[in-house]
Amino acid sequence: MDGFLLSRAERTLRTSGVRHGYDTAAAAASALTNGDTGLIVGALPFDPERPAALTAPESWEFTDGPWRPGTVAALPSVRVVRQVPEPTEHVARVRSLVERLREGALGKVVAARSVTLRADAPISAESLAARMIHQNPTANGFAVDLSAAGDGFRGRSLVGASPEVLLSRRGRRVTCRPLAGTAPRRADPEADEKEGRGLLESTKNLAEHAFVTAWIRDVLAPLCTELTVPASPVLTSTHEVWHLATPIEGVLREQSTSALSLAVLLHPTPAVCGTPTDAALATIRDVEDDRRFYGGAVGWCDGDGDGDWVVAIRCAEIAADGLEALATAGGGIVAESDPESELDETTTKLRTLLRALGVQQSP
Numbered sequence: 001m002d003g004f005l006l007s008r009a010e011r012t013l014r015t016s017g018v019r020h021g022y023d024t025a026a027a028a029a030s031a032l033t034n035g036d037t038g039l040i041v042g043a044l045p046f047d048p049e050r051p052a053a054l055t056a057p058e059s060w061e062f063t064d065g066p067w068r069p070g071t072v073a074a075l076p077s078v079r080v081v082r083q084v085p086e087p088t089e090h091v092a093r094v095r096s097l098v099e100r101l102r103e104g105a106l107g108k109v110v111a112a113r114s115v116t117l118r119a120d121a122p123i124s125a126e127s128l129a130a131r132m133i134h135q136n137p138t139a140n141g142f143a144v145d146l147s148a149a150g151d152g153f154r155g156r157s158l159v160g161a162s163p164e165v166l167l168s169r170r171g172r173r174v175t176c177r178p179l180a181g182t183a184p185r186r187a188d189p190e191a192d193e194k195e196g197r198g199l200l201e202s203t204k205n206l207a208e209h210a211f212v213t214a215w216i217r218d219v220l221a222p223l224c225t226e227l228t229v230p231a232s233p234v235l236t237s238t239h240e241v242w243h244l245a246t247p248i249e250g251v252l253r254e255q256s257t258s259a260l261s262l263a264v265l266l267h268p269t270p271a272v273c274g275t276p277t278d279a280a281l282a283t284i285r286d287v288e289d290d291r292r293f294y295g296g297a298v299g300w301c302d303g304d305g306d307g308d309w310v311v312a313i314r315c316a317e318i319a320a321d322g323l324e325a326l327a328t329a330g331g332g333i334v335a336e337s338d339p340e341s342e343l344d345e346t347t348t349k350l351r352t353l354l355r356a357l358g359v360q361q362s363p
C-alpha cells in the first residue's frame, strides 16, 4: 500500500510516497533533527532489537475526525489455516508461566498467540483498515507499509484498530492512556454492565493494570516537571471487550523530548511485555516466535517533536501478495491468572480483526 494511515477519533493522518526509509528509530530521529524531513511515520517492532519500519513520506495531510474513505475494494473470503501455538498449547504455556510467576522473579508477562488466515483473493490493506475503522470509529485505525524494515517485510503491511494510546505529545504536554485488564462484552445489557463492574473490582485485573501505570510513571517522572497518574483506573470498552484504562498527563521538562524518543523509552510497556521488562522480554523471546510488529507501536513524529503513537494490538500483518494475514493477540498473565480464561481472552481479542474480515470461525 502507498503511504501510512493513522485514523483517530479527532484527527487522521494520511501520507503518500516515501522519500527515505529507516530501520532504526535513531536514524529516523536524526533525520528529523537535521531537518532532512518534517515528518516520520511508521512502526516500531515489539522486540526493540529488531528492525523498525519508519519512513519520511513525500507528502502528508491531517484531516479532522476519523478516516472516511470513498469507495474501497471489497474484502475477499478468508479462513483460518494455522494457529501458533495451538489453543491447547497456549493453555499449557500460560500454566507454566503462572508457575514461574508464583516463584516470584517475574511479576507479569504477556502471552500471545497467532492465527494465519488465507484469502481466496488479495486482501487490500486499505479496505481492511476502512472496515476496521468503520466498525470501531473511536479506535485508532492504522495501515502501515512495513517495507522499510528490510528483508522479510518488503511489501507487507500492518493493519489494525487499537484501543490503546502509548503517548501523544503536543508541545510540552504529554498524555498516555494505557490499557490492561480485560473482560468480555455481553449481548444482554445487564450481564454486560455486570462484567464491567466486575472488572473494576477484580484484584487480579487491577494488579495487571498497576504494573503498566507504575512503568509509565517510572519512565516519565524524570522527564516531567508535572505528572498526574490517577490512583485507580476507569472502564473503557470496544465492541468486543471491557478494559481498565488510566489517563496519564505530564508536562515535559525539555522541549527537545520528542514523541518518537518518548515512544522508544516507553515501549514495550507491561501492557504488551511484562515486569520486570528485561526478564519478561527474555521469557517472551524464549517461549514465543518473534512477534514482529504485533505489540509494537505505530505513529508519527513531526519536526517540532509532536506526535501520536498507539500500541500495535488488534491487528494483522498482511503478506505482500495479500493472500495471507497473520493476526496476533495476547493477554497479561499474573500469578492469579486462570489459563483457560486467558485462552478465551485472546480469542475475544482476535475477534476485532476476524469480524472485520467476516470470519465466523472462533479460533
Ligand SMILES: C=C(O[C@H]1C=CC=C(C(=O)O)[C@@H]1O)C(=O)O
Pocket (backbone or CB within 6 Å): 110, 164, 179, 180, 181, 182, 243, 270, 271, 272, 313, 314, 328, 329, 330, 331, 332, 333, 349
Ligand atoms: C496485548 C493485548 O492487549 C493489551 C491491552 C489491553 C488489555 C490487555 C490485557 O488485559 O491483557 C493487554 O495488556 C492484545 O490485545 O493483544
